[in-house]
Amino acid sequence: MARRFAALTTAHVADACVRAGVTVRCAPSALRAVTPGSRVAGRVLPARHVGSVDVFLEAYETARPDDVLVVDNGGRLDEACVGDLAVLEAQAAGVAGVVIWGLHRDTADIRAIGLPVFSTGALPTGPLSLRERPADALTSATVGDWTVSAADLVFADDDGVLFAPADRADELLTLAETIRDTERRQAERIRAGHTLRAQVGFDAYLAKRRETPTLTFRDHLRAVGGAIEE
Template sequence: MTTDPELPRRFAELTTAHVADACLRAGVPVRCAPPELRPVVAGGRLAGRVLPARHVGSVDIFLEVIDRAAPGDVLVVDNAGRGDEACVGDLVVLEAQAAGLAGLVVWGLHRDTVDIRAVGLPVFSLGAMPAGPQRLDARPAAALTSARVGQWTVDDGDVALADEDGVLFAPADRVGELFDLAESIRDTERRQADRIRVGESLRAQVGFEAYLAGRTRNPALTFREHLRAVGGAIEE
């Protein structure tokens, strides 16, 4: 299985926020990584098939998984969100770049920040610390088949999408549908923004006065239901 080359091209014109709203509209679980997971390289963006690896204290697991990677994959490192060691450094990032990977998502810490930024490959992690691991644990059976990031477990049936808003995981077999919806949401929001700039308030565009009147008649009416009726896109 390889990353669809259309994936990064289409995501380049979207944001994770657009895709998250598309998931909501499509009834797909919105699987966002915890907000502490941030880009090491400012402006970093990535999109690709999940390439999972569970860290147990040694760099060899990364070399092994990169050895079987396809260009465009995203290395998703599960270090259990640990805050007592850095599990990824500049050499792993360089190796991933040389193998054609799209970037790394690290559920844990990194080090060699200056060197990683110089490499330029997108890396998302929980933060940095100087010390590497001082342990070597037994490798779990799922070490190269799945990874956990926050509350979510992901595998090569998922894609990772990331930008300045954070990291989002989506099922690979539905990402085309989600991108179609996300593009529609993006276009609607852009039209709404353009109209605000020329003097038409968002309240007027979404018929907010009519919503308030409708809620008076029907207290159970939600703003989201109203937006669906008028074609708004600010909540999904």
């Protein structure tokens, strides 16, 4: 799965979700790579942070190769919950990357480690208090509007972070590859002087729409086999 995603983007996977009728679960746009150009894909390894690093260490005990630690710190902006030691230990445990619904610190050291880390930003201070640990601290994590678990995959790159059901992985990646290949062919033809408008018969669409005002561009694209949306 990680190998196939290496030749894709989160945009391809998001479009595949739309085409397959799977809910598109994007993390809030503030969640970005600590090191631009980072990318990761893997099974969600959830951890709800309550003020202590031990929840991460316990998650690493059950980590499978290429899992991605997904840290839920409630999107807090008053404390960082992941630092260089937690990231270095993730790397030692075989974890493929870290996604944080919250802040990180030790930016320079994290970049030097080289493990893909995504967060909403950086702050010097670590956890400010120790809070009560919920029963589901290691079974689910909430990121923005979405609650995810080991039944989900996470994909992340420069466009952001996306979650998808693990049991639909092959279908979604196959669709994403088809979308990528179609877009590449269209891009190559644009560079060769054949505009996208010509490729999709845009003038014909405008003519048909004058006759049938309810005709949508997506309906037209489906008819001509030139889908660039959905």
